[in-house]
Amino acid sequence: LVGASDHTTTKALYAKDPDGLEFEVSWLVPLDKVTDQMRASAGTSPLDIDAEIARWGADSVGAI
Structure with missing residues (x-):
């Protein structure tokens, strides 16, 4: 895990895969x-x- 951001209406985790490519969930x-x-x-x-x-709860389904 290389980062975690609250963008108000979205929540994001950032990580790197074994090849060093950064990705976002x-x-x-x-x-x-x-x-x-x-x-x-929003910020x-x-x-x-x-x-x-x-x-929000651990099982809450997010928007699509």
């Missing part, structure tokens, strides 16, 4: 949960994965 906040405030305050901050799991 993203989870999108479900569209029915995205608020106008979230859209207006990037460090991802607190424990807080996000507590907020």
